[in-house]
C-alpha cells in the first residue's frame with residue numbers, strides 16, 4: 001500500500017544520490033561522499049541558526065560571551081565548517097567561498113576531482129532578526145588530473161555537474177540537482193536525515209508573483225522598469241502580480257520554484273552588474289531553475305552561458321517561470 005510505503009521506506013538524500021549515481025558506470029561513489037560532507041555542513045548550520053538567538057552566536061565577530069570566550073559570527077562560523085568538511089571529504093581540489101577573498105587550494109594529499117563554489121550563509125541582512133537564510137553551492141568536476149588552477153572554476157554555469165541550496169526556514173529544506181531534474185529534501189530533526197519530500201520539482205510555467213528590491217527603482221534601466229510596471233498595471237487584461245521579497249536569495253528563489261513567478265536582481269545605474277555573485281549565487285540558482293523547467297537570463301544572455309573572469313564577479317539576474325522570463329527577455333530584446 002503506497003501510503004504505508006511512504007512512511008516506512010524512507011528515501012534519504014544519501015540513498016537517493018547513491019541510486020542516481022549508480023546509473024553511471026564510472027561512478028566511484030566520490031560524488032556521494034562529497035555530497036554527504038555538504039549535507040553535514042548544512043545540518044551544522046541549520047542547528048547553529050536555530051540556536052542563534054539562544055547561544056548568542058549572532059552579533060559582531062569578536063564579541064565575547066559570558067564565559068569571556070570570543071564568539072564567532074554565524075557566517076564566519078558556517079564558512080569554517082563548510083571549508084573543513086569539504087577539505088576533509090578528500091574529494092575536492094579548489095573551493096571558492098563568498099566569505100574568502102582568495103580560493104582555497106586543497107593540499108595534494110587530500111585532493112579529489114571536484115571543485116565547490118559556495119555561499120555558506122547567504123542573506124546576511126536577515127541573520128540577526130530570525131528571517132530565513134540559506135546556503136548555496138555549485139559543483140564542477142575536473143576531467144583530468146592536472147594541477148588545479150583558477151581556470152577550473154572560472155567556467156560557465158552550464159559546466160556544473162550539480163548545484164543546490166539549503167533553506168534555513170520554518171523547516172530546513174535542501175534542494176538539489178545533479179543535472180537530471182530537481183529534488184527537494186526536508187530535514188527530519190529527530191532522525192538527523194534529509195528525506196525526499198519534493199520529488200522531481202517543476203516550476204509552474206507562469207506565475208503570479210514578482211520579487212525584487214523596489215527600493216532601487218530610481219536607478220533601474222528601461223526594460224526592468226517597464227517589466228515591473230507591467231506586473232502592477234498589466235495591459236493585457238490579466239490580474240496584477242503580487243510582490244514578495246524576503247531579501248534572502250534562497251528564500252526568494254525557493255518560493256519562486258514552488259509557486260512560480262519571477263525573481264530579479266537587475267543591474268542599475270549605481271550597480272551596472274547588480275549585486276549577486278555569478279559563481280556561487282547566480283549559477284547554482286540558474287542551474288536549478290532551468291532543470292525545473294524555468295529560465296534564467298542576465299539581461300543579455302542565458303545566465304548559464306556566462307564565463308566569469310573573476311571568482312567574485314557579479315551579474316544582473318532574472319529567473320523563474322518560463323513564460324515570465326520570456327516577457328523580460330522580449331523587453332530587453334526590444335530595447336537593443
Ligand code: AHM
Nearest residue numbers: 122123124125213247248249250275
Ligand atoms: P549577502 O551575500 O550579503 O547576504 O547578499 C546577498 C543577498 C541575497 O540573498 C539577496 O537576494 C540580496 O542580497 C538582497 O539584496 P538587497 O538587500 O539589496 O535587496
Ligand code: MG
Nearest residue numbers: 098119122123
Ligand atoms: Mg551571498
